[in-house]
Amino acid sequence: MRERFKAWLKIEVRWGDMDAFGHVNNARYFTYCESARIRYFEVVGLSEHQRDKVGPSVVSASCNFRRQLRYPETLEVGARAVRLGRSSFTLEYGIFREGSEELVADGASVVVWTDFEAESSTALPAALRARITDLDGLRDG
């Protein structure tokens, strides 16, 4: 399971991540996935391709909460592209306890390359597509 992911981020659960149920709040898992997404962007050098008015935007996100988490806990979150289209790609996230194979949660989000001025999607830069394809062994298309 873990070997599917090439881009990784270690996350320390903060005490303040817990809610009144005494567990890590559901919305916080999306913050963890966001941190992993930013990490993935760094790994594929996405920022080099961003322009003032053109860049990534997330159009949907989902998460399956498989285990309840509490502070203290160290997590390892993997991210990988599982689909690469003309102007968008889908990232999948795996949240694990440090050094464990047990999947605590898994999530996904669709990232659209966006012209923020025209408020419309636009083609992903070829060099960025190549980096994503290289990293995650995706067939482009």
Added chain:
Amino acid sequence: MRERFKAWLKIEVRWGDMDAFGHVNNARYFTYCESARIRYFEVVGLSEHQRDKVGPSVVSASCNFRRQLRYPETLEVGARAVRLGRSSFTLEYGIFREGSEELVADGASVVVWTDFEAESSTALPAALRARITDLDGLRDG
């Protein structure tokens, strides 16, 4: 679209809900949906059926981000059950700008009636099923 929802909550976007992109952060939409879920629980009197070790837990959540939001903004969030099973139900959320028909985002979450000690699902109380069925006109089953 709006008339589908019987349970509603008004939410003021806080300045601090925005992230470094200058828009409401994606994870915050899940907090909005959480607030609407808590509201839905109030409307169907869910807390009357909670026991010390038995209650609702969210096993999955998703959201489609259709419009970018900024402070200041007043939202109206509707929640409704769209599926009712033996031990779980699915809530759907619609996030609207105040007084508008435009869907800013929509989400869903699966709520499982959980025996927290046994760490397993358990049957929804009949009276709670009846309230959900009544409110949202679901066929039980």
Added chain:
Amino acid sequence: MRERFKAWLKIEVRWGDMDAFGHVNNARYFTYCESARIRYFEVVGLSEHQRDKVGPSVVSASCNFRRQLRYPETLEVGARAVRLGRSSFTLEYGIFREGSEELVADGASVVVWTDFEAESSTALPAALRARITDLDGLRDG
């Protein structure tokens, strides 16, 4: 107590504002004060005086937590200037339960008019000083 404040904001406590102690998290009170500060800025028209590289920055903040809060709760937060200097002013916040005289918490923050490029303080625009003086009956100086 309440009549000291001219600028007001109503805040709904969100369920997710609570932490593992089952009370509103301490850090969240600073978010409430931040919301009230933004409201104060709106009341005195601060944004008209902001430039690309010149604007307000908060250099210190404090809060006294007098009552523990839980969801559901509606708060009214007042903000007022209590000191106005050449390049900074001090805001004081009063957090009340809706319709109540009871002070749930009070806070303060020092706002410095900042040249972000030079990374130094700079004189407050005269028109902004006048608005603050007018609103809160401060003797300028």
Added chain:
Amino acid sequence: MRERFKAWLKIEVRWGDMDAFGHVNNARYFTYCESARIRYFEVVGLSEHQRDKVGPSVVSASCNFRRQLRYPETLEVGARAVRLGRSSFTLEYGIFREGSEELVADGASVVVWTDFEAESSTALPAALRARITDLDGLRDG
């Protein structure tokens, strides 16, 4: 400066900690201090002295924001007791960039040993006082 602190915590700034100004949000510094406080509690074994209805509560908090922070950044936060009274103590926090002597922010909070049922302060357990005195070289009293 750093050698004053015996209890330390490493904190990774999360991308989501930034607000619409593109800097770490002010309220988030209080979350960092909270994490350091929880760490301090662990170092002095505070939880051994907690009872169901008796434990610590924070009655005030303050922070001086000396440097603006952005993601990515690794922080080291130190905590120490600077005052120890009959039923309360004051913690001071120093937030540093990893491996740097530069103080990014400093804060303080007053922790009161509280009987939550009686809603009043109560004497700190002697063994806890001893641990705090030992760790931070405070003269008890």
